[in-house]
Amino acid sequence: KMDTKSEAAGHKEFSLQKEIDLDVECLSLNSLEGSQNNGRLGKRKFSLSLSMTKEMVQFKLNTSKGYDLKKDYHIIETLGMGTYAYVRLAKNKAGKQVAIKTSRGTTSRALLKNEYNLLKRLVDDNIIRVYDYVEDEVKNESYLIMEYFEGTTLDEYIDENGPLSEEDTRGIAIQVLSAILSLHELGIAHRDIKPQNVLINSLKEIKLIDFNISKSGSQSFEQKEKFTLLFYTQISSPLYCAPELKNNIGYTESIDIWGAGTILFSCLFGSFTSLSLNRLKSSSERSEC
Template sequence: MKSLKTNNSQERVPSEDGFGIDILGLNSKRSPKITSKLTKKRAKPQKGLSEIHKTYEIGETIGFGTYSLVKFATNKKTGEKVAIKICRRENSREMAKKEFEILKSLRQSTIIQPKDFIENEAENESYLILEYFEGMTLDRYVKEHGPLEEKDTEKVATALAECISYLHSNGIAHRDLKPENILINEDKEIKLIDFNISKKGRTKLVGTKRVTKFSKIFYTQISSPLYAAPEIRSKRLYTESIDIWGVGVIIFTCLFGRIEDFAELYNSAKSFKRIEDYIISEEISSLSLQRLLIDCLNEDQDLRPTAAELSTYLN
């Protein structure tokens, strides 16, 4: 397969949505080192240890966003490794609390699992304790290693399809699917992170099946501009189908490399046809993977597959 140019630089760029976290790459060869302070810049004297310090040995920064950062930590009693998302501004603290509530309701192997949520009113900080996953973000992975092989892309696409189908069937629209929010390890296993702008719809049982009705059409302008679906760019009403567009962006990144190349193609395209022609021109041997990518990146949100239909492409 031809690959687009890659950039091997390791710049750390904050998530463009302002609240997301860009998890830094962590080689599974070693764990981050432990330090005693939340940040080197912030070393306020304390009369006593806060709850977070009593429970966890805080390590180095492994991710960051505009209003929050993520630290590696170890539970002092059990030795369990965790990631702690630290939020200091009021709006980001509220979003972290909402994220914890959403994650508590979800149990799926490709979704990062929450451990606890701790509020420190004295320090005006909130801590979202999460499962620690040894790997790196997908965008960083392709920058360092280049595009994935097709068989590995199919593995990622299958896991992601199951994940999004699970979310939508449980009434959750992620709304910020992008390479920075996918963690991947050496075995090409993935974890979906950052649920801070997710929305919950209503679900009900119809026979033995759980059916979701997203009763409200979304309008809030969200998602990073680089990855925004056409309906968001044009400031139109949108649905949970923006998650399907996000799946397409992630698969494109797996197959061809840097997402910036997709953005350049997308921005210069006068119509979706140019993107489709580009995908067809590439040497993708799996026609089902090619079809899935084209359909997910359809500019018409009503013509994209549903979350439940995603897995049928790869079976």
């Protein structure tokens, strides 16, 4: 029987080794029984089984791609839960606070990796920054390491404090539009801009977050007076999605401007409901006439 590795060698290898040890023990018992019944042939079978199992152990230990998040970060608390991921506050080895978004599963991994690939291209004071992305193939989990921004989502802030003043709304509008401009200049459409995807702190500073369904277009946004990207995937939150998302003939990054409008409406009037949506759509249709 093979000895299990000590806990100092790591929990992953320790657990895997115990599992393999049980397999070896079963093989040993079966083969020894065979050796008693069949003499030398049984001993040869046991030797071969043990040799193959040792190779299998080494192969599994070498190819296992696990990642122990707690080795690099001290988890403090859970900050929020989303549809496909949850976010926790943590500290790295240097004592710096970070936000770690965790997702599980293949589909969620693709969304989180997309978010990382887009965010690492962006440097803007009003867009959350990303530091690293790690995958744990053993647990089937993915981790996005981001800047920690102390605050709350804009919709929660409005729920707690009521409508904002025109001056505060103007300040938020400038920051939101600045973030959108940075995205569009790089040919990126956020595609899900809404109060829930904006963080705000006590100083009324904001950060645009949640880029999991954002997408980079085939060309850059070169002419600022014209929207040039074209998308067809029907996404975005139903309450906040732009009217052109319903026509199934394609849309541009201009849907982000509609999203900014829903944010300003929420700031000034305290909420955004289906009634608010109907009012905005009616105004939009009148302006096109």
